[in-house]
C-alpha cells in the first residue's frame with residue numbers, strides 16, 4: 001500500500017494531501033486482487049470478501065469511504081451474463097447523492113481471459129451512454145497482461161488516474 005500512496009503523493013502538488021480511492025463492483029469482479037496489486041501485495045491466496053458489493057477503500061486515514069474523491073468501478077470483462085446487473089449497480093452508484101460529482105473510472109478487469117469483451121461491448125453491455133453527468137473511462141489492459149503482471153497493472157492504473165484526475 002505504501003508504494004501506491006507514495007507515488008500518488010509525489011504526483012500531487014500538495015505533498016501532504018490525502019489521496020483516497022474507493023473500489024466498487026460486483027462480487028468476483030476482482031476488487032480485492034486489484035487492491036492488493038495496487039498495494040504491491042501477494043495475490044496468490046485471495047478469498048471472497050464476506051460482504052456482497054463490497055467497497056474497499058485505500059486510504060491514509062480511517063475516514064468513511066464515501067469521502068473518497070476517486071472511484072474505481074471494477075468489472076469482470078469476461079462475465080457477459082452480468083453486464084446488465086453490473087451496469088445497473090453502476091447507474092445506482094452514480095445516482096448516489098454522497099458520490100455526486102465524483103468521477104468514476106471503469107476498470108475492465110480480467111482482460112487476460114480469452115473470452116474478455118472489448119471496451120465497446122462493455123460500454124454497450126453496461127449502458128454507459130446513460131451516464132451523462134460524469135466522466136467515465138474504460139481502461140482496458142492489453143492481452144496477455146493480466147492477473148500475473150502486477151507491475152504492469154499498477155503502472156497502467158496510475159497512468160489512468162493521472163490522466164483523469166490530475
Ligand SMILES: Nc1nc2c(ncn2[C@@H]2O[C@H](COP(=O)(O)OP(=O)(O)OP(=O)(O)O)[C@@H](O)[C@H]2O)c(=O)[nH]1
Nearest residue numbers: 026027028029030031032033047048049110146147
Ligand atoms: N484471470 C483473471 N482472474 C482474476 C483477475 N483479477 C481477479 N481474478 C480472479 O477473480 C476471482 C475474484 O477475485 P477477487 O479479487 O476475490 O474479487 P472481489 O471483487 O474482491 O470479489 P468479492 O470479494 O467476492 O466481492 C479470484 O479467483 C481472482 O483470482 C484478472 O485480472 N484476471
Ligand SMILES: [Mg+2]
Nearest residue numbers: 031032048049
Ligand atoms: Mg473481495
